[in-house]
Amino acid sequence: PPLPLLWAAIAFAAILALWLGVALWRRWRVKRANQQLGAVLEEQAETGTIAAPAAAAAGPDTRTADLDVLRTRLSDAVKTIKTSKIGQVSGGSALYELPWYIVIGNPAAGKSSAVINSGLQFPFADKNSAVIHGIGGTRNCDWFFTTEGILLDTAGRYSVHEEDRTEWLGFLGLLKRYRPKAPINGIIVTASIAELTGNRPEFAINLAKNLRQRVQELTEKLEVFAPVYVMFTKADLITGFTEFFSSSDKHEYDRVWGATLPYEPDEKRDVVALFDERFEELYEGLKEISVAQLSLSRGNQLSPGQLSFPLEFSTVKPALRAFLATLFENNPFQYKPIFRGFYFTSALQEGETSSTAAQRIAHRFGLDATALPKPHSAFSKNGFFLRDLFSKVIFADRQTVRQFASPTKTRLRYATFFGFVAALALALGGWTWSTIGNQQLVANVQADLDNVTRLQQGRNDLQSRLQAMDILEDRIDQL
Structure with missing residues (x-):
């Protein structure tokens, strides 16, 4: 074939081979990362760092038996995830390709309760459907395996205690090592409404800074x-919450209560x-629901919470506002987080509520404190406004995470890129120079052959033959 067509075919074959090589290399890398991740989870389970303190106190035999059960359950969980819908598509890399979300917050902010009572499907559960957590983690992190994603519930002390920073950074290094391209898909920040509103304003500001x-x-x-994603937990401790939502059906419990930006x-x-x-907008919506409940009562007695809850809800705004203003404030020394939304949730309806609005009214008009409503205790096990938040908002956002390169790595990547371009330019230049030289050499040889042929035309003497041989000998010496 003509020379340009031949080079085009060679270039196409090289590009195709390179593309196939990169695709196979990426697939091998994902598979290896998945295997390494599974090995790490099993290794940490075997070390005993996740064993319950009660099992450890019971003796080595009980501890070993519990670890055997944990290893078996972990294996079953991984198998369940791999045989799920994403496992059928991704095969052996299902555990690696599931979205991962890290949950941070103050101690006792309700992080674990929110996950356990979310209504998600936990393949790693016992016969009584009680969620088993802590698998593959340590006392510092609980790993919650769901069929839609993996939730990493970090210890609350990481959020407030600087002395645990080294341990915290080591944990992040583990995530980066085994999921280099997307260690996490999102960050869930939890804050207890009771803590934000029940303390001085400085508490919310300091917590947000941490x-x-x-x-x-x-x-x-x-x-x-x-x-x-900012999750305001323990909304049930706002006076009237349980009464206000008592008439809601199960589907209402699963919906999202908040704002996705x-x-x-x-x-x-x-x-x-x-x-x-x-x-x-949320406050106005509550008032409309309250009016609707009043109109539907038709003379039936309404509980106080069905009427007062919107007012009580409005009283939490200042503390939440200060918290968010500090959490997302502009800081030239820090990257500004991507604010995806704020949400109100309730995992367990337990504990005592206090009426902030009633206290303000009593203080405003000088009423006797004994006339205030007594704290109300509620005991229920319904998870409010959690399921769709995880399934339809958080897990659905798995593709929004973006890679970030530090300045040092950015400079290194630029240096590598320009070095590659320079090397490629030198290689192409050398190839071009060699091609031109070879073409010139072929032309010179052809000219010598033409000269020899011309010298031999019509002559049979020895002199002409010697001259022709001298020309060919010079060209042979050059080659």
């Missing part, structure tokens, strides 16, 4: 920009203004 630092470390260490990779919005606007 959590902002954890988000900053997640961004830097894992090298990703992950959306942040448009995704903005470069967060430049006024977070406080967004919160004020969306909170007001």
